[in-house]
């Protein structure tokens with residue numbers, strides 16, 4: 001069966017010392033609690049090795065290169081990420097798509113390299129406000145999924161964690177209603193089922209992201225097709241992140 005997952009995305013926040021301290025504090029705060037989900041923290045590259053070696057929490061990079069190795073100054077490869085002990089990589093985040101021009105074609109390469117290096121991509125998809133208003137949100141999400149992922153084998157696809165993140169809800173304080181999120185998650189699961197079959201679809205974790213927090217996590221996570229959250233702002237403080245984790 002699919003896993004429940006709560007994954008934090010620190011984005012470009014926290015220096016190394018702050019990040020390592022956060023991971024230790026979070027692990028200490030969770031010790032002794034019975035968790036109903038896996039907990040992952042998505043850190044900047046420089047934190048990965050230190051956090052992965054000092055905690056048992058899942059660790060994710062927030063990006064990796066679309067090339068395997070070589071003369072690509074400033075890039076960090078999937079192999080390098082894997083060598084830190086991180087097991088996940090967030091790919092396709094709307095901030096990467098918007099600010100760094102990441103297309104579905106580029107993301108397809110990143111996904112292949114991540115998988116080849118044993119990383120599970122947390123693959124983000126989602127529509128803008130304008131696309132939702134034009135009622136093309138289902139088409140947008142389907143295209144992002146098909147173009148970047150649907151040439152994978154069923155075995156490789158089963159290593160992907162999907163994250164539905166409506167762009168209009170990220171960092172804005174506007175959360176999709178649980179009905180809007182559930183509707184889209186069910187659509188994504190059906191899209192996966194149409195391509196890979198019901199078993200693969202049923203085993204795929206689909207996370208919701210977009211201003212999720214301790215106040216709305218419980219209602220979101222209670223929806224049948226919402227298997228957890230990708231959490232930005234509320235993952236930056238242990239006291240704010242724990243109530244999200246306890247949404248399960």
Ligand code: PEP
Nearest residue numbers: 170171209210211232233
């Ligand atoms: C994100 O960046 O993935 C995200 C969901 O951010 P926030 O929770 O701050 O909206």
